[in-house]
Amino acid sequence: MERTVILIKPDALDRGIAFEVASRFEKMGFKIVAVKMVHMTPNLSKEHYSHLVEKPFYPNIEAFMTSKPVIAMILEGKDAVNVVRKRLGKTNAREAEPGTIRGDYSMSTQKNLIHASDSIETAEKEIKRFFKPEEIFTYSRANEESFYARDEL
Numbered sequence: 001m002e003r004t005v006i007l008i009k010p011d012a013l014d015r016g017i018a019f020e021v022a023s024r025f026e027k028m029g030f031k032i033v034a035v036k037m038v039h040m041t042p043n044l045s046k047e048h049y050s051h052l053v054e055k056p057f058y059p060n061i062e063a064f065m066t067s068k069p070v071i072a073m074i075l076e077g078k079d080a081v082n083v084v085r086k087r088l089g090k091t092n093a094r095e096a097e098p099g100t101i102r103g104d105y106s107m108s109t110q111k112n113l114i115h116a117s118d119s120i121e122t123a124e125k126e127i128k129r130f131f132k133p134e135e136i137f138t139y140s141r142a143n144e145e146s147f148y149a150r151d152e153l
Contacts, residue, residue, distance in 0.1 A: 002080040003033065004117045005126035010068035011111040018071055021101055021113055025075050025084065034074040034136045040065045048129065057110075064110060072130040081123055084116045 006025070012018040026032060040048070045062045052058050075084060089100025093112045096103035106112045117123035127136070 001031075001076045001078065002120065002123075003074050003076050003127060004080040004084050004123045005115075005130060006073050006075060006084065006117075007038075007115040007130075008071040008073070009111070009113055009115065010064060010070065011106075011108075012113045013068055013071070015105075017105060017113075021105065022071070022073060024087065024101060028077075028083070028087070030075040030077040030080065030084070031139075031141060032073055033076045033138065034072075034131050036072055036131075036135065037069040038072045038130060039069050042066060044129075048126075060110060074127055074131060074136060081117055081120055085118065088114055088116055 008018045008021055012021050042062055045065050046053055049058065049061055052061060087100055089096025089102035091112060092109045093102035093106035098104060101114055102112050117126050
């Protein structure tokens with residue numbers, strides 16, 4: 001099984017839809033193996049968004065992401081990185097397709113509710129950035145084997 005990180009952003013907390021957003025992944029069959037609230041410090045924001053720090057809009061991202069806690073989660077499932085990214089919808093939520101999280105719940109580029117790892121390599125870095133090994137759990141769910149076995153039919 002593959003793992004990926006999602007960060008539920010401050011705007012989802014403001015709107016009271018943080019766990020509604022998270023539940024969409026759980027309903028799809030992804031297993032939550034770690035979850036916690038994190039206060040993004042300016043240093044953590046710079047590390048996480050290092051590819052954007054030199055952009056003129058970065059100060060707005062940092063101000064937004066450090067304004068309130070975020071909910072960090074590790075999701076586990078088949079092809080987790082790609083499937084989760086598809087379910088997010090486009091970064092500019094006004095262009096996101098209906099049925100995606102951003103398409104259903106957002107109208108903004110910056111306040112687009114959620115972040116997800118964009119590759120397996122990024123997911124591995126983000127897992128280490130946001131979680132200690134003892135905060136990540138391994139467990140099986142009832143009918144988990146039969147759920148994924150549907151792919152084989």
